[in-house]
Structure formats: C-alpha cells, structure tokens
Amino acid sequence: MATKVNNIRLTQTKQSFIDSFLRLVSLKDFEKITIVDITKGAKVNRATFYAHFNDKYELLDYIMGDSASAAIVKHTEGEIKFDQEGITQLVLSVFDFYQQPNIQCRSSYIGMVVPQLKEKIINELKVHLSNALGDIYPDHGKSFYVPIIAQMIHEGVYQWVTGNNTINQQEVAERISSLVLRGLQS
CATH class of the missing domain: 1.10.357 (Tetracycline Repressor; domain 2)
Structure with a gap:
C-alpha cells in the first residue's frame, strides 16, 4: 500500500511542476525561467524538484x-x-x-x-x-x-x-x- 501512496504522491508532485512550468511559459521567456520560479509556483522545495528532474x-x-x-x-x-x-x-x-x-x-x-x-x-x-x-x-x-x-x-x-x-x-x-x-x- 505504501508504494501506491508513494506513486500517487510522485505523480502529483510531477504534475505540480508541470502546471507551474506551463503557467510560467506563457508569462516569460524560457531562458528567464528559474528552478526557483518553478518550485515557487508548484509550492514545493528545490530539493524535491531535483529529485525528479535535473x-x-x-x-x-x-x-x-x-x-x-x-x-x-x-x-x-x-x-x-x-x-x-x-x-x-x-x-x-x-x-x-x-x-x-x-x-x-x-x-x-x-x-x-x-x-x-x-x-x-x-x-x-x-x-x-x-x-x-x-x-x-x-x-x-x-x-x-x-x-x-x-x-x-x-x-x-x-x-x-x-x-x-x-x-x-x-x-x-x-x-x-x-x-x-x-x-x-x-
């Protein structure tokens, strides 16, 4: 059961990064989007971002x-x-x-x-x-x-x-x- 809960949490976390990034894409140039911007919009810390993406x-x-x-x-x-x-x-x-x-x-x-x-x-x-x-x-x-x-x-x-x-x-x-x-x- 813990694996299923963990997978759901991982999926939700990735989705929050995606949603944050897509909001930012419409507002600013890609080069100016930072990891801080993405994590702030996702309401998740930077370490969590780096656990999912480089x-x-x-x-x-x-x-x-x-x-x-x-x-x-x-x-x-x-x-x-x-x-x-x-x-x-x-x-x-x-x-x-x-x-x-x-x-x-x-x-x-x-x-x-x-x-x-x-x-x-x-x-x-x-x-x-x-x-x-x-x-x-x-x-x-x-x-x-x-x-x-x-x-x-x-x-x-x-x-x-x-x-x-x-x-x-x-x-x-x-x-x-x-x-x-x-x-x-x-």
Missing part, C-alpha cells in the same frame, strides 16, 4: 514526451493496425499533439521547442509503427520502412499546421494514410 530542460523534455505518447494513445487506444484507419488515426494524433494548448508557447521558444517536438512525436510514431508492422515485415524491412513512414506522417501534418489550411484535418489524414499504404504496396 533541470528545466529535462522537465520540458518530459512534458513533450508525455504529450506525444498521450496523443497517440488517445487516438489509437494503444493499438494500431497497419491499415487505412490505423494510419489515419496516427496522423490525427500528430495533429492533436501539435495543437495541444500545454505545448503552445511564446514565440521565443519556437526555435528551441519545435525540433524537440518533432523528435518526440517521430520517436513515438516509430514505436507504434514498429508494433503495427510486426508480422507484415521482417525486422530488416521494419527498420527500413518505419523511419520513412514516421517522417511522411510527421511532414504531412507539419506542412498543414504551418501553412495555409484549405482542407480539413480528416481529409489530410486520409490522404496521407492512402499515400503511405499505396507506397508500400508498390
């Missing part, structure tokens, strides 16, 4: 990684079939990932955050695509196709998110999934 960069990394995983699980319930619907749901999860309010930030963060966002979501896509391609391709085939497919999905969404959107997300997701599936069938 620095604010690790906290940011944790937030983004958790968000990437959560976006995919939300759309796929953790299981992906390598078919039109499965790939469409993966694409929609990337849309959700980029549009989550908790990772939107001041323009001063864009240069630092966008590469990390891309890395996090592509890594999560690779994990889920590897599982989805499990029995379809041998390991050497998966190691070739998975990174390419992950990049295709990401790039298609990223182009929509950063450009002029003339078609809706569902249609983009269906087009990307068709492109992926047709490419593998040829």
Whole structure:
C-alpha cells in the first residue's frame, strides 16, 4: 500500500511542476525561467524538484514526451493496425499533439521547442509503427520502412499546421494514410 501512496504522491508532485512550468511559459521567456520560479509556483522545495528532474530542460523534455505518447494513445487506444484507419488515426494524433494548448508557447521558444517536438512525436510514431508492422515485415524491412513512414506522417501534418489550411484535418489524414499504404504496396 505504501508504494501506491508513494506513486500517487510522485505523480502529483510531477504534475505540480508541470502546471507551474506551463503557467510560467506563457508569462516569460524560457531562458528567464528559474528552478526557483518553478518550485515557487508548484509550492514545493528545490530539493524535491531535483529529485525528479535535473533541470528545466529535462522537465520540458518530459512534458513533450508525455504529450506525444498521450496523443497517440488517445487516438489509437494503444493499438494500431497497419491499415487505412490505423494510419489515419496516427496522423490525427500528430495533429492533436501539435495543437495541444500545454505545448503552445511564446514565440521565443519556437526555435528551441519545435525540433524537440518533432523528435518526440517521430520517436513515438516509430514505436507504434514498429508494433503495427510486426508480422507484415521482417525486422530488416521494419527498420527500413518505419523511419520513412514516421517522417511522411510527421511532414504531412507539419506542412498543414504551418501553412495555409484549405482542407480539413480528416481529409489530410486520409490522404496521407492512402499515400503511405499505396507506397508500400508498390
């Protein structure tokens, strides 16, 4: 029972750091956010912060990684079939990932955050695509196709998110999934 209580407390403490950091992100530049600022907002001491994270960069990394995983699980319930619907749901999860309010930030963060966002979501896509391609391709085939497919999905969404959107997300997701599936069938 003590382990469960301890895990809940750890989860609540991490969440308080995340909440504090996200409040600060909307108010000041990343470079000016200090551990003292984060711990003051979380109402927790600095030693506790360092028991969870090495620095604010690790906290940011944790937030983004958790968000990437959560976006995919939300759309796929953790299981992906390598078919039109499965790939469409993966694409929609990337849309959700980029549009989550908790990772939107001041323009001063864009240069630092966008590469990390891309890395996090592509890594999560690779994990889920590897599982989805499990029995379809041998390991050497998966190691070739998975990174390419992950990049295709990401790039298609990223182009929509950063450009002029003339078609809706569902249609983009269906087009990307068709492109992926047709490419593998040829």
